[in-house]
Amino acid sequence: MESYNKRLQDMVAVYCRETGNTEYTLHDIAVWAIRHRLWEPPHRNQADMLAKDLGQALRQTFIRDKQDRRVRLKHPVKQLVTDAQGLAKQEVFWADIRQASPAHMQASFQQRRHGILDDCKQLRNDVDSYNEN
Numbered sequence: 001m002e003s004y005n006k007r008l009q010d011m012v013a014v015y016c017r018e019t020g021n022t023e024y025t026l027h028d029i030a031v032w033a034i035r036h037r038l039w040e041p042p043h044r045n046q047a048d049m050l051a052k053d054l055g056q057a058l059r060q061t062f063i064r065d066k067q068d069r070r071v072r073l074k075h076p077v078k079q080l081v082t083d084a085q086g087l088a089k090q091e092v093f094w095a096d097i098r099q100a101s102p103a104h105m106q107a108s109f110q111q112r113r114h115g116i117l118d119d120c121k122q123l124r125n126d127v128d129s130y131n132e133n
Contacts, residue, residue: 004042011038058094073097075108 015029016022033039058074065071076092083089095104 014038055092055094063097071097075100075105076111077104077107078111 011033012029015024015032019032021028030039055076058076059072061073062070063073073096074094075097076094078090078092080088081091093104095101095108097105100108
């Protein structure tokens, strides 16, 4: 995946260089890249594609609690599991907030807090660098 991300990053750099655009939408880059035959859909497993779409949909599923707060219904937890060949791989397990175990919810909330913290740290670095340079 790292090399694919690098290819995409390089694609953005080429787009900016060739078009002279300093502000752009990702859709504009996608159309440009497809038109210039720099990208084609990867040959991915249909189950992987659907699983990704399901995750996006579940993240956008909300309910109203008894206090009328808008609450995310489905919560993921990333866990390392061992496959049939004995190799460790990361899986994401989802649960409904109304039925999830306390351990699942605690892990989910902790992972989300870490993600938020990482985003805040990166934002601070970006803002400081922009302001100082």
